[in-house]
Amino acid sequence: MGSADILPALYKCPAPYFEGDSSSTLRSSPCLGSSAHTNQNSPRPPVSPTLKALRLPWLTEEFAVPAMARAAGRERRLLAIYTGGTIGMRSEGGVLVPGRGLAAVLRTLHMFHDEEYAQAHRLPEDTLVLPLAGPDQRILYTVLECQPLFDSSDMTITEWVQIAQTIERHYTQYQGFVVIHGTDTMAFAASVLSFMLENLQKPVILTGAQVPIHALWNDGRENLLGALLMAGQYIIPEVCLFFQNQLFRGNRTTKVDARRFAAFCSPNLPPLATVGADVTINRELVRKASGKDRLVVHSSMERDVGLLRLYPGIPASLVRTFLRPPLKGVVMETFGSGNGPTKPDLLLELREAAEQGLIIVNCTHCLQGAVTSDYASGMAMAGAGIVSGFDMTSEAALAKLSYVLGQPGLTLDDRKKLLAKNLRGEMTLPMTDERRSSLQDGMLGCRVAWLLSLNGSQEADAMQDVLMPSLALAAAHAGDLDTLQAFVELGRDLNLKDCSGQTPLHAAARRGHAAVVAMLLQRGVDVNARNEDGHSPLLLAVRGRHQGVIGLLRAAGACLSPQELEDVGTELCRLASRADSEGLRAWWQAGADLGQLGYDGHCALQVAEAAGNADVVALLQSFKDRLSAQPQAH
Numbered sequence: 001m002g003s004a005d006i007l008p009a010l011y012k013c014p015a016p017y018f019e020g021d022s023s024s025t026l027r028s029s030p031c032l033g034s035s036a037h038t039n040q041n042s043p044r045p046p047v048s049p050t051l052k053a054l055r056l057p058w059l060t061e062e063f064a065v066p067a068m069a070r071a072a073g074r075e076r077r078l079l080a081i082y083t084g085g086t087i088g089m090r091s092e093g094g095v096l097v098p099g100r101g102l103a104a105v106l107r108t109l110h111m112f113h114d115e116e117y118a119q120a121h122r123l124p125e126d127t128l129v130l131p132l133a134g135p136d137q138r139i140l141y142t143v144l145e146c147q148p149l150f151d152s153s154d155m156t157i158t159e160w161v162q163i164a165q166t167i168e169r170h171y172t173q174y175q176g177f178v179v180i181h182g183t184d185t186m187a188f189a190a191s192v193l194s195f196m197l198e199n200l201q202k203p204v205i206l207t208g209a210q211v212p213i214h215a216l217w218n219d220g221r222e223n224l225l226g227a228l229l230m231a232g233q234y235i236i237p238e239v240c241l242f243f244q245n246q247l248f249r250g251n252r253t254t255k256v257d258a259r260r261f262a263a264f265c266s267p268n269l270p271p272l273a274t275v276g277a278d279v280t281i282n283r284e285l286v287r288k289a290s291g292k293d294r295l296v297v298h299s300s301m302e303r304d305v306g307l308l309r310l311y312p313g314i315p316a317s318l319v320r321t322f323l324r325p326p327l328k329g330v331v332m333e334t335f336g337s338g339n340g341p342t343k344p345d346l347l348l349e350l351r352e353a354a355e356q357g358l359i360i361v362n363c364t365h366c367l368q369g370a371v372t373s374d375y376a377s378g379m380a381m382a383g384a385g386i387v388s389g390f391d392m393t394s395e396a397a398l399a400k401l402s403y404v405l406g407q408p409g410l411t412l413d414d415r416k417k418l419l420a421k422n423l424r425g426e427m428t429l430p431m432t433d434e435r436r437s438s439l440q441d442g443m444l445g446c447r448v449a450w451l452l453s454l455n456g457s458q459e460a461d462a463m464q465d466v467l468m469p470s471l472a473l474a475a476a477h478a479g480d481l482d483t484l485q486a487f488v489e490l491g492r493d494l495n496l497k498d499c500s501g502q503t504p505l506h507a508a509a510r511r512g513h514a515a516v517v518a519m520l521l522q523r524g525v526d527v528n529a530r531n532e533d534g535h536s537p538l539l540l541a542v543r544g545r546h547q548g549v550i551g552l553l554r555a556a557g558a559c560l561s562p563q564e565l566e567d568v569g570t571e572l573c574r575l576a577s578r579a580d581s582e583g584l585r586a587w588w589q590a591g592a593d594l595g596q597l598g599y600d601g602h603c604a605l606q607v608a609e610a611a612g613n614a615d616v617v618a619l620l621q622s623f624k625d626r627l628s629a630q631p632q633a634h
């Protein structure tokens with residue numbers, strides 16, 4: 001049983017969600033400022049009247065986008081588009097309904113707004129500002145509240161097109177966008193937006209909550225704050241989804257839990273970033289912005305697309321009915337690695353539909369894995385003119401289908417080719433024989449050998465200096481022991497660093513390549529090297545829960561720095577609340593003090609006890625006992 005099941009008292013939100021009927025007060029207050037925060041002596045600039053003309057029919061007048069805030073210092077400006085969802089809901093007649101006035105609620109929460117700064121810098125009244133997030137950086141944001149607000153179950157392509165167009169309209173004014181959305185269809189929304197927004201150079205991060213932000217114990221605050229911080233502090237040119245401390249590529253996500261705070265997962269791609277005591281960015285996964293192309297918004301999305309889940313014995317007649325016009329494309333959820341019944345009547349229906357121009361995309365209904373051509377049942381379906389969706393989620397496949405079918409002037413063949421391409425990082429294409437053999441021949445090793453063979457000229461030396469660190473890191477990241485060995489044989493120092501201060505040891509530790517870590521340590525690399533974020537290989541191994549690697553690093557004298565241990569108490573409490581024994585064990589193994597207190601003065605053991613996580617309590621207790629029995633051992 002997980003933490004959400006056994007923590008009703010903590011996780012349930014007390015009713016009513018709002019104190020009093022705040023919605024009506026907020027609605028009548030276009031400037032959002034509550035009297036407590038309004039400084040009568042120093043009136044703040046009003047919302048720019050000229051900008052009210054920019055709003056969509058779907059957006060309320062009082063939340064129309066303001067003029068750019070006028071303030072000193074280094075500032076990042078974000079637009080938060082609030083579409084509804086549980087995060088702002090309130091209880092009405094015993095059920096949750098979308099709630100207005102989210103900006104006004106945020107204004108009252110110190111973590112979301114620094115009124116002193118806003119007044120001192122005379123920010124417009126509809127501009128909120130986060131407390132100082134880093135040295136000398138402020139994140140200013142404006143909440144654009146949609147009208148009406150939706151439970152996301154009612155969201156459709158029409159609303160998502162409006163969101164994309166709103167982003168386009170304000171694209172140059174803001175450095176990033178946060179879309180506050182209900183969780184039920186958030187994975188669909190993120191997928192659709194990823195295809196609609198081409199050449200994105202700025203982050204667009206969707207977030208929401210399982211419990212309203214007004215509740216005492218909720219996930220809305222952490223999620224929204226995380227999304228704002230990620231969008232404000234990092235250049236991530238993708239449509240992402242931020243939930244429970246993880247930043248995912250939006251079109252890789254799916255909602256997997258109706259109640260737990262960890263509601264989303266990205267089954268076939270690791271998170272782009274994970275937020276704990278520090279932020280770990282998986283840089284190699286983040287897509288690169290093209291740099292010169294302008295944002296293109298594809299608003300013409302095909303609505304006549306569908307999703308059909310096969311099940312054992314599904315009648316051919318039912319499939320025929322489903323595939324009838326006006327349907328133009330269907331995502332078919334098949335068994336295992338893309339298999340389906342091979343009944344001739346069923347295959348005939350699929351073949352006929354495909355011949356008549358219906359596009360069928362084959363996606364597995366399994367959470368993880370991809371469609372392959374391993375089975376006869378799979379091949380039979382492919383023979384019926386079906387396009388493989390490889391490891392795409394059904395949400396991404398449906399969105400892609402809608403996008404591809406919405407593109408004007410393409411032939412059926414063009415559309416199928418487009419579907420087979422990886423357009424927005426939504427799928428992992430299988431290795432072609434060509435790619436596979438070049439990798440098997442040690443592509444990386446060949447490059448290194450070639451590079452090292454260039455010698456003599458100044459130019460060659462300069463090129464080696466620039467490329468060597470990246471190649472060594474790539475080899476360590478891939479666990480390519482042979483290539484690293486080649487470096488050693490040629491007398492190269494493996495203590496080199498790339499432009500972000502990463503060493504090969506960082507790369508190998510992060511990926512859990514114990515053999516590479518052992519080899520690097522034998523070569524005497526710096527076990528406590530820090531990258532530019534101040535992170536050591538040990539911290540990266542802890543985050544990845546690579547116990548073998550942690551053991552090797554510790555044996556070689558690695559230890560976590562005070563900076564790395566700064567917020568460890570909070571991180572440990574979080575792990576304890578999620579019953580994450582592996583995570584706790586990794587910190588213990590790395591030498592962290594598991595008795596450290598979290599931000600609210602509790603330690604992990606207390607959190608586990610409150611949560612009733614017996615296994616975690618026993619684990620933490622055993623660590624405590626071991627520590628008191630052998631104080632020197634740890």
Ligand SMILES: NC(=O)C[C@H](N)C(=O)O
Nearest residue numbers: 085086151152182183184
């Ligand atoms: N947690 C949520 O946001 C669920 C809600 N029904 C929605 O999707 O709007």
